[in-house]
Amino acid sequence: MSLKLSPADEAFRQEVRDFLATHLTADLRLSGERMTSVYADHEASMAWQAILHAKGWAAPAWPVEHGGAGWSVVQRHIFARERAAAGAPPLSPMGIAMAGPAILRFGTPAQKQFFLPRILSGAHFWCQGYSEPQAGSDLAALQMRAERDGDDFICNGSKIWTTHANVANWMFCLVRTTRGPKPQQGISFLLIDMTTPGIEVLPIVMNSGEWIQNQVFFDDVRVPVANVLGDIDDGWTVAKYLLQFERGGSAYAPDLQIRLDALKRVAPDMPELAAKLADLEIRLEVLDALESEILSAVSNGREIGADASMMKILGTELQQRLTELALEAAGPLARAWQPAAGRAGGPVLDYPGPIGDHISGEPWQAIAPLRYLNERAGSIYAGTNEIQRDIIAKADLRL
Template sequence: MNLDFSPEDQAFRAEIRAWMRDNVPLQEGPSIGIPSHRETQFAWERKLGAKGWLAYTWTKEYGGPGWTATQRYIFDTERALAGAPSSSPFGLSMLGPVLMHYGNEAQKRRYLPPIARGEEFWCQGYSEPAAGSDLAGLKTRATREADHYLVNGQKIWTTQAHWANFMFCLVRTNPDVPKQQGISFLLIDMSTPGIEIRPITTIDGHHHLNEVFLTNVRVPAENLVGEEGNGWTLAKYLLTHERTSIAGVADSYYQLGRLREAVDADPVLVRDPAVARRLAALEVDLIALEYTNLRTLDRVSKGQPPGSESSGLKIKGTELQQAISEAQMELGGLSALPWLSAGEDVDPAFAGATQRYNFLRASSIYGGTNEIQKNVLAKLLLQL
C-alpha cells in the first residue's frame, strides 16, 4: 500500500532503500517459511546492529534508533522489498519490551545492549509437551536454593534453541497456588550444565525446532525478571508483542508482489479471470490487515501496549501467509514442486513454494493457535 509520506519520511525511505540495496546479503527473499543459514542470519543481524538499525522499534535510551511509527513501518517495508532476511524476534520484539517494562536496571544494562548489537541470540522457553495452548499448565519447576534456582523440566517446539546463547523461560516456582499465580520468568544461559537440546525436523524438512531438557540447571536468582509468581503477567505482555510481529505484513507484500509479477509474465495465467480474482482478493485482505497493523503501531508509539487487537493481527496475518503460499504452490504447478530452488526456467516466485507452504501450515498454531486467539477476542473485545 502506498501512503502519503512527508518530505522527511520520503527522504528517510530513500536512505533505507539505498542502504538495503548495497547491504542485503542474499537476494533470496524474506525468511518467512524459508530458514536462513545460521551464519547468514548472524552476519545480517550484526550488520544491522553496527548500523544501529537492528532494534529498530526501540527508543534511543535502550539502543534503538528512536524512529517514529511511520519510520519503523517504512524500514520494515523496505527490508522486505529488498529481499532481506527478517531478524529473529525473540530478543528484539519479545524479550526486549518485557525487560524495558519489568526488568530491573541491572538486567536492562546487561541484556539489552547485546541484543541491539546482534551479539547475543535468544530463544523462547514457553511450550511444553502438556502445555501448549494451555500454557498456564506448564510443569517445568524452579526451586529456590539460596542465591539460585534449580530448574527441572522440558520445553518443546523451541525455535532456534540450537543457535541461542540464552533462553527466557516460564517456570513454576509455586505448585500450591492457582496455576497462573505460581509461574515465574527466568533468564537462562544456554551453556549452563544440565541443558540438553534435541532437534525436531518439521514437515518442511528443516531443523527449526527443538526439545530442551533441563536437569538440575542452576540459574542465578538475579535472573528472575519481575517478582516471583508474577511470570504470567509478563508472559501475557510478551505474547501481545509476539502476535503483532507474527502478522508479517511487509513479508506478505513481498511474496504477493513476486506472485503477481510471475502471473503477469505467464501468457496463460495472466488471461485467467479466476487467477485475477484470487490475487485481487489476497491484496484487498492484505491492505485491510495493514491498516489494522498501522493502528496497533500507533498505539505502541504512544506508549500503550498492543492490546487484544494483536490476536486479530495474528489470526489474519497467518491466514494470509498460508493463502499466499497456497496460491504460489497451486499457480506455480510443476514449477513449484522443487523443494528448495529451481533452474533458470522457473520463476523465483515459485521456487521453494512447496517448502514454504508446508512450513506455514504451522503459522496458525505457533504463538497461540488461531482458535485460542478468537477466544481472546471474544472475551476481551466482545465481552462474551
C-alpha cells in the same frame, strides 16, 4: 498499498533505500528472497544484524537511550517495506522484538545494562521456553519446576517447539516456582544461559526437512535468582506483556505485500487466479490498516490487548492463503521437496546438498511447497488461532 509521506519521511525512505543499496550483498539478498519459512538462515540473519547494529538500526522500536532507533510508526513501516522489497533477510524476533521489550519493561537496571547491549549486537541469541508436551495453547498448565536453593533456582523439566534452541545461547523461560489456587499463579520468568550444565537440545525436524524447532530438557540446571525478570511467582504478568509483541509487535503486511506483488508478476495469466489474488489484496489492505493502528499504540506505550490476537489471526491466515495461491500458480513444477532451491531457516537434516544446479522450474516455483509446509504452523504458534478467537470473544465481545 501506498503511503502518503511527508517530505521528511520521503527523505527517510530515500536514506533507507540508499543504505540497502550500499550494504546488502548479493548473498544477503538471496537469503531474503529465497526464504523457505518465516526465518532467514541463521548466518545471514546474524550478518545482517551486525550491519544494522553498526548503523544504529537493529532495533527500530527501542528507545534511543537503550541503543534503539526510536523511529516513528511511519518510519518503521517504511523500513519494513523497503527491507522486504530489497530482499534483505529479517532478523530473528526472539531477542530484539521479544526478550528486549520485556527487559525494557520489567528488567532491573543491572539486567538492562547486561542484556540489552548484547541483544543488539547479536552476542546473545535468544529462544523462547514456553510450550511443554502437555502445555501448548493452555500455557498455564506448564509443569517445568524451579526450586529455590539459596541464590539459585534448580530447574527440571522440558520445553518443546523451541525455535532456534539449537543455535541460541540464551532462553527466556516460564517455570513453576510455587503452586497457587489458579494455574497462572506461581509461575516465574527466568533468563537462562543455554551453556549451563544439564541442558540438552534435541531436534524436531519439520515437514520441509528443516531443523528449526527443538525439544529442550533440563536436568538440575542451576539458574541465578538474579535472572528472574519481574517478580518471583508473577511471571504470568511478564508473559502476557511479551505475548503482545509475539502476536502483534511487528507487521505482517509489508512482507506479504511484496510477496503478493511478486506472485502477481510471475503467475500465469489465469483469470480465476487473478480474482483470488485480488481478494487477498483487499484483505491485506485491512490488515495493513489494523497494523498501523496497533503499531501506533505500541509506540505510544499503550497495551494493545486483544488487538494483538486479531493481528495474529489475520496475518498468519493471510500468510497461509498466499502460500496456497503460490502453489496453485506454480502448478506441476511445485515439487514437494527441493531444499536446493531455497535458503532454509535451519539445517536440512539428511540432505546431502544440491546435485548440480537442477531444480524444477523457477526458484519461486520450487520454494512454493517449502513455504507452504512451513507456514502451516503459523495458525498454531504463539497460541493457536482458535485460542486467539476465544480471547477476542471474551475481551471485546464480552462472551
